[in-house]
Amino acid sequence: MTTEASHGTASQGTAGQERAGQQGACRGGGAPRPEDLYRMMRLIRRFEEHALGLVKSGEIISGIHSCIGQEAVAAGTGAALRRDDIMLANHRAHGQLLAKGSDPGRLLAELAGRTNGVARGRGGSFHPSDFTVGVFGSSGSVGHGAPLATGAAWALARAGGDRVAVSVFGDGAVNQGALLESFNLAALWQVPVVFICENNLYATTLPVGASVAGSITGRAEAFGIPAESVDGMDPELVYAAVARAVARARAGQGPTFLEFRTYRFHGHHTFETTTRLRYRDPAEVAAWQARDPLALQAGRVAGAVRDVIDADVESTLDAAVRFALAGLKPDPADACDYVYASGLRTRPGVAASPAERTVPR
Amino acid sequence: MSKLSYTRALNLALGAEMDRDPAVFVIGEDVRHALTNVTAGMFDRFGPERIMEMPLSEQGFTNFATGAAMAGLRPVVEYQIPFLLMLVFEQIANQANKFSLMSGGQTQVPVTYLLPSAGWRLGWGAQHSDEPYSLFAHYGVKTVVPATPSDAFGLLTSAIRDDDPVVVFAPIGSLTMREDLAPGDLVPVPLGSGRIHREGHDVTVVAIGHLVYDALAVAGQLEDQVSIEVFDPRTLYPFDWDGLAASLAKTGRLVVIDDSNRTCGLAAEILATAAEEMPLLAPPRRITRPDGAILGFAPELDLALQPSRQQLADLVLEVVKSA
Numbered sequence: 189m190t191t192e193a194s195h196g197t198a199s200q201g202t203a204g205q206e207r208a209g210q211q212g213a214c215r216g217g218g219a220p221r222p223e224d225l226y227r228m229m230r231l232i233r234r235f236e237e238h239a240l241g242l243v244k245s246g247e248i249i250s251g252i253h254s255c256i257g258q259e260a261v262a263a264g265t266g267a268a269l270r271r272d273d274i275m276l277a278n279h280r281a282h283g284q285l286l287a288k289g290s291d292p293g294r295l296l297a298e299l300a301g302r303t304n305g306v307a308r309g310r311g312g313s314f315h316p317s318d319f320t321v322g323v324f325g326s327s328g329s330v331g332h333g334a335p336l337a338t339g340a341a342w343a344l345a346r347a348g349g350d351r352v353a354v355s356v357f358g359d360g361a362v363n364q365g366a367l368l369e370s371f372n373l374a375a376l377w378q379v380p381v382v383f384i385c386e387n388n389l390y391a392t393t394l395p396v397g398a399s400v401a402g403s404i405t406g407r408a409e410a411f412g413i414p415a416e417s418v419d420g421m422d423p424e425l426v427y428a429a430v431a432r433a434v435a436r437a438r439a440g441q442g443p444t445f446l447e448f449r450t451y452r453f454h455g456h457h458t459f460e461t462t463t464r465l466r467y468r469d470p471a472e473v474a475a476w477q478a479r480d481p482l483a484l485q486a487g488r489v490a491g492a493v494r495d496v497i498d499a500d501v502e503s504t505l506d507a508a509v510r511f512a513l514a515g516l517k518p519d520p521a522d523a524c525d526y527v528y529a530s531g532l533r534t535r536p537g538v539a540a541s542p543a544e545r546t547v548p549r
Numbered sequence: 550m551s552k553l554s555y556t557r558a559l560n561l562a563l564g565a566e567m568d569r570d571p572a573v574f575v576i577g578e579d580v581r582h583a584l585t586n587v588t589a590g591m592f593d594r595f596g597p598e599r600i601m602e603m604p605l606s607e608q609g610f611t612n613f614a615t616g617a618a619m620a621g622l623r624p625v626v627e628y629q630i631p632f633l634l635m636l637v638f639e640q641i642a643n644q645a646n647k648f649s650l651m652s653g654g655q656t657q658v659p660v661t662y663l664l665p666s667a668g669w670r671l672g673w674g675a676q677h678s679d680e681p682y683s684l685f686a687h688y689g690v691k692t693v694v695p696a697t698p699s700d701a702f703g704l705l706t707s708a709i710r711d712d713d714p715v716v717v718f719a720p721i722g723s724l725t726m727r728e729d730l731a732p733g734d735l736v737p738v739p740l741g742s743g744r745i746h747r748e749g750h751d752v753t754v755v756a757i758g759h760l761v762y763d764a765l766a767v768a769g770q771l772e773d774q775v776s777i778e779v780f781d782p783r784t785l786y787p788f789d790w791d792g793l794a795a796s797l798a799k800t801g802r803l804v805v806i807d808d809s810n811r812t813c814g815l816a817a818e819i820l821a822t823a824a825e826e827m828p829l830l831a832p833p834r835r836i837t838r839p840d841g842a843i844l845g846f847a848p849e850l851d852l853a854l855q856p857s858r859q860q861l862a863d864l865v866l867e868v869v870k871s872a
Contacts, residue, residue, distance in 0.1 A: 274620065308653030317648075319655040324619050325648055332644060335609045339616025339624075346598060347621070366640075369609025376604070527689070529649045529657030529712035532741075532787060534689060539825040 220267040222488040225423040227497045228263040229482050232283040234505050243458050248299045252313045255283040257453035260481035261386050262287040264426025268434050274340045274353040276333035277326040279314050289321035293511030302515025309518050331364025338370040341381035350438040352380040360391025362404050375411040378442035382433040385447045392456045393467040408445030420448025421481040451476035552727045556586045558698035562705040574599040577627030585665045607633050611640040618658045625661045631679040642688040645714045657712045667718035668808050674846040680808040682718050683815045686786035691715040693784045696761035698728040703738030722759025743789035749778035752802040760806045767861045775869050794827050801830035802868045806856050811837040831871045834864045
């Protein structure tokens, strides 16, 4: 098996990350300062804007599920977690990875399918994982990350210590049976897991009102799991709620469910820039954009401090883009690397001719 | 040690691995009371955290196992009924088996999925009688079907130690089998290695799972007319193609008996690979369940769809004659 890490780029990351990418990420040691939350939200917003540019320029082939508008949930969550806590994310996870501590350059390289990406270009924008910061994966199977997180959290508890796992999913996931099964398992055994629902009101095009009978928090409450619904546009409220839930989990008091009411400012996926789906009232979009979480948090930080942070974020992301685009594209010959952890090589799609087969006798 | 039963072999392998590695634990339904006998005596021995009773939430607990595996444990998940593996097919094929690649090699998912009741039990009807191993092989999930008690021990041991997801199908038709074994016969069997149960030089019969016993019976019954080599792949994915090629280099003739449905079943892949890559003196043949087989409840309807010894004997003679 070839090791692309030996190309020397995968583990080094972007210069400047220590300032803009990680300060404020995954603190887990007391409430973050307003400027730390602002810094992370600004990083996520500008990261996504750079990523959109790279989608447009063709460097990111898949398109992305932008999390612009939902930065407060990611920043508040990341600030309440430690680096050694585990996260299972979903398809709209760039912000969550950054707030958990992922290096912006390595994440951007992943989106661009480069071997210096967090998952060597094998996960992409849809399935990024970064085990260096505890992000175990982003399952595209909606809602199924919740039982993954529950199993991981159970394993952490069994090992002793006070690590926790969080599962991040959207409102669409709350109608998935396996997610509800995981609520039952987590509550039965008081597993140290925090279920975080980013309710952005739409499962692709389906409004939450047309898809959720009962209530979102009621699903968790039915299993005896404490549940809160919180304004997901305010990172300080998000932080406080996640910190309470994490403290409960660390203390052995079991799972918590948090619904964060938020909104994605862009489409479900960048394909909407061409499909022009009309499932949201422009007035509704405008009303939520007027509650921009980044603007809210900016108002809590002195202008001079903000200017320094903004400049720092720009230079971090400039370096991240350079790092990503300088990364190697994978060698097609390596397409089957990592399929099996054991190193098993699979047969090619075209058989060797009979003459080439050598039979061991 | 003498007359070891198949189920007891699974029980011994599991117990030995749990003794050897504290990361190994069992989850499943009715495992506390060892409904399938695989976990007999283990609840008292290992306690509720390592013999973990699950509610009827197969999709949830299959992913629970994946999460625990990525966090460093080695779960063994037991399912009682073949269709449950179809219920959790997405969780195994699309999630557990893809995290190694999707993470670029950052993680591994060493989960063993154990089905100690694969396939057919007379009169259990349409929904309890499937043999879905070809689905997992098609998707590249490591898949083993031990035919004998010693292979059950050896392959379950290797499955648990493997760093990837592995599905272990224990055919119902094998569960009553016992084997005379000497101490030292119970050893790990590497994944991907077949076994010749009987040597022969006229025709290779590839038999899977409990059908190995039918192949051996037919080989004995026809021994005055034809010399049959009985090849048991033991692992369906990755398949021991070199082992098959070596056998066919000797016999040049191939008949496969496989408890899958005919279309896209494992026998189809074996025939195709042999035809493409190996020297054959006669067109290869197969015995499977019919296309899209759904077993009726009445024994007459059920048996009518099972691969039979008569079908095997007929095809073996035909293949030998046609060369």
